[in-house]
Amino acid sequence: MAKYQAKREIKIPAIKDGTVIDHIPSRITFKIMRLIDPQEYNHTINLALNLNSKKMGKKGIIKLSSRKLTQDEVNKISILAPNATVSIIRDYAVKKKIEVKIPRLIEKIVRCSNPNCITNAEDVRTRFSLVSKEPFSIRCNYCERAMSRDDIKLN
Amino acid sequence: MGGKFKGRDIISIRDLSKADLLAILDAAKKLDQKPKRDLMVSKVLATLFFEPSTRTRLSFMSAMERMGGKVLGFENTEVTSVKKGETLWDTIKMVAQYADVIVQRHPTEGAARLAAEASSVPVINAGDGANQHPTQTLLDLYTIRKEKAKLDNLNIAFVGDLKYGRTVHSLCIALSHFRTKLYFIAPEALQMPKSYLGDLDNKKIPYIVEQDLMKVAPDLDVIYMTRIQKERFPDPVEYNKLKGVYRIDKSLLGHTKKDVRIMHPLPRVDEINTDLDDFPQAAYFRQAGNGIPVRQAVIALVSGMM
Numbered sequence: 435m436a437k438y439q440a441k442r443e444i445k446i447p448a449i450k451d452g453t454v455i456d457h458i459p460s461r462i463t464f465k466i467m468r469l470i471d472p473q474e475y476n477h478t479i480n481l482a483l484n485l486n487s488k489k490m491g492k493k494g495i496i497k498l499s500s501r502k503l504t505q506d507e508v509n510k511i512s513i514l515a516p517n518a519t520v521s522i523i524r525d526y527a528v529k530k531k532i533e534v535k536i537p538r539l540i541e542k543i544v545r546c547s548n549p550n551c552i553t554n555a556e557d558v559r560t561r562f563s564l565v566s567k568e569p570f571s572i573r574c575n576y577c578e579r580a581m582s583r584d585d586i587k588l589n
Numbered sequence: 590m591g592g593k594f595k596g597r598d599i600i601s602i603r604d605l606s607k608a609d610l611l612a613i614l615d616a617a618k619k620l621d622q623k624p625k626r627d628l629m630v631s632k633v634l635a636t637l638f639f640e641p642s643t644r645t646r647l648s649f650m651s652a653m654e655r656m657g658g659k660v661l662g663f664e665n666t667e668v669t670s671v672k673k674g675e676t677l678w679d680t681i682k683m684v685a686q687y688a689d690v691i692v693q694r695h696p697t698e699g700a701a702r703l704a705a706e707a708s709s710v711p712v713i714n715a716g717d718g719a720n721q722h723p724t725q726t727l728l729d730l731y732t733i734r735k736e737k738a739k740l741d742n743l744n745i746a747f748v749g750d751l752k753y754g755r756t757v758h759s760l761c762i763a764l765s766h767f768r769t770k771l772y773f774i775a776p777e778a779l780q781m782p783k784s785y786l787g788d789l790d791n792k793k794i795p796y797i798v799e800q801d802l803m804k805v806a807p808d809l810d811v812i813y814m815t816r817i818q819k820e821r822f823p824d825p826v827e828y829n830k831l832k833g834v835y836r837i838d839k840s841l842l843g844h845t846k847k848d849v850r851i852m853h854p855l856p857r858v859d860e861i862n863t864d865l866d867d868f869p870q871a872a873y874f875r876q877a878g879n880g881i882p883v884r885q886a887v888i889a890l891v892s893g894m895m
């Protein structure tokens with residue numbers, strides 16, 4: 435498995451230990467990159483986008499050496515890219531696949547797009563409920579405004 | 590019936606199940622038929638109106654005082670420390686020490702939910718920006734049931750500004766618990782938002798989207814009029830063309846069922862001619878009056894006195 439992958443994705447060097455985020459829609463690869471805060475991180479990051487994918491057309495992939503993702507980060511990824519896969523790599527092999535699943539309650543991560551929402555006026559932990567996955571819609575628990583993926587601003 | 594409501598906040602119509610709605614309507618009916626002058630004698634209601642809404646405030650005050658309770662509070666922010674930068678959170682924390690129930694009106698959406706989180710006593714939302722005003726919806730629902738003696742198998746039309754009309758959105762959510770057929774009558778630019786129609790689809794509630802009230806008038810049991818505000822219109826020429834279309838008068842009654850009921854959240858501007866006022870079909874002033882028993886029921890239920 436590991437060998438086969440290394441061969442197929444020859445342009446992106448395999449990593450020994452770390453995390454691979456795969457099947458990211460190309461256009462949001464940089465958004466995902468931003469939320470894992472690359473500046474704070476001093477190991478190698480390999481990033482590729484516009485890779486051909488049978489399933490998705492074009493996709494992005496991010497490989498993080500020596501880095502685990504927190505649950506919070508996986509949650510954020512799931513909101514932006516619900517079909518992404520996150521794999522933990524140990525010794526060039528996939529040790530574990532973490533399921534990316536949109537939480538039913540999304541706390542803190544997202545900012546409300548409604549400028550007249552109390553969460554943008556006072557210091558409040560934001561909370562959104564998942565309304566539907568497809569088409570993607572979440573509702574602010576405070577102002578009750580529904581937001582699509584395009585409206586989303588991360589905290 | 591009170592056990593279920595004691596200590597509960599009334600923030601959004603979405604929080605209320607069908608059973609909750611019916612329990613509140615039943616409690617209101619009891620108080621409507623047999624007023625209880627001393628039900629709230631030992632209790633204090635705080636009305637915090639961070640923006641003015643005199644009619645709503647008077648309605649809550651009247652509801653409480655007719656049950657023997659005390660009212661304290663303010664209208665507009667001039668007199669409060671809000672101007673000095675105190676947060677809503679801190680204001681509510683403090684007021685919860687003085688009152689048994691808090692009624693809040695606030696210009697910011699979601700402010701009622703935040704107040705409820707801060708408060709140790711029940712909070713009733715009397716309007717948070719363009720979002721929710723649940724006691725208005727409850728009194729609308731109460732009026733329909735009182736006027737038509739049922740909430741199922743009714744054809745109910747919403748007319749006017751359905752895009753921005755908060756009362757329409759909330760009543761639509763409340764009615765989706767019942768077997769009604771809904772008619773949305775508005776110019777295209779002010780039609781019901783897609784998200785609400787999607788909710789109705791999910792719940793398999795039949796509805797019709799239409800521009801011409803006269804086309805469907807004979808089918809209707811209830812006509813819920815709203816005001817079209819000029820500033821909501823993208824194009825003033827469009828506004829002038831359409832503003833008169835939904836202006837109704839007594840001639841409408843020649844096209845409707847005899848027992849049709851016409852409702853309006855008030856205040857009206859000119860969308861209902863006063864020549865309709867004295868007909869039994871005109872329910873809008875009775876509707877406003879229903880605010881008293883409905884608000885009494887909500888106050889009494891959440892404070893555990895009923």
Ligand SMILES: [Zn+2]
Nearest residue numbers: 546551574577
């Ligand atoms: Zn919000």
